[in-house]
Amino acid sequence: MVHFSWKTVAFFVAFVGVIWACSTSKDTPDPTPDPDPNPSNTGTDRKLLLTNIADNIILPGYTNFKTKFDLMLAKSDAFAAKPDQASLMAFRQAWVDAYTEWQKVELFDVGPAESKTLRYFFNIYPANVTGIEENIIAGNASLELPASYPKQGFPALDYLINGLATTDDAILQKYTTATDAAKRLAYVKQITTQMNTMLTAVLTEWTTTYRDKFINATGIDVSGSLSKLVNGYVLNYERYIRSGKFGIPSGAMANGVPSAEKVEAFYKKDLSLILAKTAHQASIDFFNGKDVKTGKEGPGFKTYLTALGAKDSQSGKSLVEVINAQFDASNAKLGTLKPNLYDEVKTNNAAMVAVYTEMQKAVRMLKVDMTSAMSITITYADNDGD
Amino acid sequence: MGQYWRTYTSAAPLAVFRLAFGVMILGSMVRFWAKGWIDELYIKPTFFFPYYGFEFIKPLGDYTYLLFAVCGLSALLVALGWFYRVASVLLFLSFTYIELMDKSTYLNHYYFVSLVAFLLILLPANSYFSVDAYRNRSGFYDSIPRWTIDSLRLLMGIVYLYAGLAKLNSDWLLEALPLRIWLPGRNDLPVIGFLFNYRETAFAFSWLGALYDLSIPFLLLNRFTRPFAYAAVVIFHVLTAVLFPIGMFPYIMIVAALIFFPAGFHQKILSGLSHLLNLPDLLSGSKILIYSKQQSRFLSSFLIIFFIIQILVPFRYMLYPSELFWSEEGYRFSWRVMLMEKMGNVQFKVVDEMGQQIMVNNEDHLTKLQEKMMATQPDMLVQFAHYLRDYYAQRGFRNPTVYADTYVSLNGRLGKPYIDPTVNLAQETDSFMPKKWILPFRDEIKGL
Known part of the structure; x- marks a missing residue:
């Protein structure tokens, strides 16, 4: 008897539970507002988020970059037509502007940029000087294979316009009176053409088909846009900002032995910090969903995490606050550096390592805390709960 | 108690279970193969994580495909009840071998499948509606000891009950974690998606989930509540299949829970199948499978030991001083499903x-x-x-x-x-x- 009545009780409890669940979840057309400032159903609307990121961040970001890049192409052609001091200076300035602007789009490692591996044709450094010189002599070398990545893009141009000799006259000579001058000019053209082809292909795909695909893939599985976006974003922050710009040159990641010659923009030298700061700020702005044109914050990682109510349950601080505080801490360390990171590695390497260390803390928050809060999946495999 | 071991019941539920289970495992193997996971998970990697004490179990290179083929084929033979003894042993060995190759693919339901496959070796599941019984009439029995079916019910009951007990913790009940983290990720589902924007939904799911796991074995046992309970089984598992990437588990459980239904229900399934597939008569006949005293004693003591182990193993975490979810010492093989982000x-x-x-x-x-x-x-x-x-x-x-x-x-x-x-x-x-x-x-x- 006792047994039976227990079962009856269990059944009724279950039954009442179902009724209760139905009534709480269905009969609340106007749900009590969450403590979060954003109503939860727009803040967690991934289509809104993806649309904002596509239309107000990624696409205008690429447009800005294309403007600077096209200008560089023009200056590069002008230089090729008439290599002299003035055209060299103009080319260099356009290169600086385009390279700096590139830092604001390198993090969009999603969709066509990812599938076409855009970064590899734009910014793999240190440049392979021997390889570049061999390519110049050979003429028309392939720029498609992985081995060719450090022989092209901005780093190769850095070498070709800043690093051929110590004086401008000597550099200009290489393009005018030297025996392989024509071949050298042709190689510059080949590199810029390659960059142009890749960029055009990426932009075309974004504007024709990928934008719609991107905003409609609202899932959080591996094939969803948010998942791809987060993975590309974190990878960029970890491998191409933290490691590439600081961890590797400072030796923090390699046996503690510094390799100053592995800094970005090695030949221009005084540009390296600006590039790093630009890239870092671009990551921060992207996290906060900042509109590239208006500078106003819109739907992005920040609003999404806020709407999810992501916070450290132990301290009660919101995850967004925690991550932005860590970005600030990295910025503070970046602020102590002088413009020439090559010199910094040589004379002030502890400050370089300190930047790496701060960025590593941010990497973990992005890679673990943010990804976990968004419950982003990283593999297709079955999972029954970690 | 001695009387219990000499109680007999229809062999139909066990036959249906054998058939359904074999088909599900065959399906799992085909799915795994078709998704390219054999290559991705067991051939391409250079390093594998073995289980403690099973370090000798490793993927077999290209022969791993053969291993999966053996597993799939033995599942098919089990389903058909053809060379059942050999097939059930092979199924248990090949499936368990696959699961032991790399810890990183551990899933509770794989463990469940291994345990069921192990029990099936001992059970006379080929005595009815099987190729074996058709080819050799002396192996045909329409009545079998009741414990054969009850042991499967008990295993199912343990799985649910322990999964429910594991949910009785502060994160699950008081914070609706991890569902509160996971559910908003599914708010783009049609019709029900919007519900997942509300914290209340996560709480409702957490509490109902715990209640479901704790009560469902009992509700399935009682004939008055059984139809509702089974409807709950279907709804619950279909929902988890829609919401989470948990593979075959929901379907296996939906099918396995049929074991709680009475003989008449299974008899109908079998005669329906016979009719539909135009099978020769595999059902008529009347013969009771009676084990000899020694067999009976061996099987009963074996099962008792088996279930004592099943009941104790999930509690082994109590021997460790650390927080279970954090250190995961004693976490696996304990029916802790979907508990952590x-x-x-x-x-x-x-x-x-x-x-x-x-x-x-x-x-x-x-x-x-x-x-x-x-x-x-x-x-x-x-x-x-x-x-x-x-x-x-x-x-x-x-x-x-x-x-x-x-x-x-x-x-x-x-x-x-x-x-x-x-x-x-x-x-x-x-x-x-x-x-x-x-x-x-x-x-x-x-x-x-």
Whole structure:
């Protein structure tokens, strides 16, 4: 008897539970507002988020970059037509502007940029000087294979316009009176053409088909846009900002032995910090969903995490606050550096390592805390709960 | 009690179970193969995480495909009840071998399948509606000891009940974690998606989920509640299949729960199938399978031991001082399903006597899945550390030491260091003893 009545009780409890669940979840057309400032159903609307990121961040970001890049192409052609001091200076300035602007789009490692591996044709450094010189002599070398990545893009141009000799006259000579001058000019053209082809292909795909695909893939599985976006974003922050710009040159990641010659923009030298700061700020702005044109914050990682109510349950601080505080801490360390990171590695390497260390803390928050809060999946495999 | 072992019942439920189970496992194997997972999970990786004591079990290179073929084929034979004894042994061995090859693919339902396959070796599931009984009438029985069917029900009951008990903790009940983290990710589903924007939904799901697991075995046993209970089984598992990437588990459970239905129900299924497929008569006849005294004694004592182990093993975590969800000491093989959103990141450093030092890129050695699983499980961290020690020793490192810089987040708590970064993992061993180099959780999850 006792047994039976227990079962009856269990059944009724279950039954009442179902009724209760139905009534709480269905009969609340106007749900009590969450403590979060954003109503939860727009803040967690991934289509809104993806649309904002596509239309107000990624696409205008690429447009800005294309403007600077096209200008560089023009200056590069002008230089090729008439290599002299003035055209060299103009080319260099356009290169600086385009390279700096590139830092604001390198993090969009999603969709066509990812599938076409855009970064590899734009910014793999240190440049392979021997390889570049061999390519110049050979003429028309392939720029498609992985081995060719450090022989092209901005780093190769850095070498070709800043690093051929110590004086401008000597550099200009290489393009005018030297025996392989024509071949050298042709190689510059080949590199810029390659960059142009890749960029055009990426932009075309974004504007024709990928934008719609991107905003409609609202899932959080591996094939969803948010998942791809987060993975590309974190990878960029970890491998191409933290490691590439600081961890590797400072030796923090390699046996503690510094390799100053592995800094970005090695030949221009005084540009390296600006590039790093630009890239870092671009990551921060992207996290906060900042509109590239208006500078106003819109739907992005920040609003999404806020709407999810992501916070450290132990301290009660919101995850967004925690991550932005860590970005600030990295910025503070970046602020102590002088413009020439090559010199910094040589004379002030502890400050370089300190930047790496701060960025590593941010990497973990992005890679673990943010990804976990968004419950982003990283593999297709079955999972029954970690 | 002695009387119980001599009670007899219709063989139909067991025949249906055998058929359905075999088909589900065959389906699992085909699905696994078709998705390219054999290559991705068992052939491509260079390193695998073995289970403690089963280090000799490794993928077989290209022959791994053969292993899956054997498993699929034996599942088919079990379904048909054809060469059943051999097939059921092969099914258990091949399936379990597959699951033991790499810890990073551990799923509770694979363990469940292994246990069921093991029980099926002992059960006379081919005595009715089977090719074996058709080919050899002396093996035909329409009545079998009642314990054969009850043992499967008991196993199902344990799975549900323990899954329910595991949910009785503060994260699940008071914080609706991890569902509160997971559900908003599904708010783009048609019709019901909007519900997942509300915290109330996560709470309702958490409480109902716990209630469901704790009560469903009893509700399935009672004939008045059974139809409702089975409807709940279907709704619950279909919902989990829609919401989470848990593979075949929901379908296996939906089918397996049929074992709670009475003989008449299964008889109808079998005659319906016979009619539909125009099968020869596999159903008529009347014969009781009676085991000899020795057989009966052996089987009953064996089963009692088996179930005592099943009942005790999930509680082994109590022998460890650490927080279970954090250290995962005693976590597996305990029906703890969907309880944690846990994520981690680990950076290994290998140093040798001469001061030579290297930061390891995990991706050079592990798949994404392996890396993800390892980052939050200490036994896997130490296994990989040993692999790194040997790997670098072969590459000129003298007496390499291995250190792990770790960061783990559990159910929305901000990540923190997981493993003592000053401990040389090359020298630590994986065993069932508490691992002192796991850093404390510094928080409390109350409950079972």
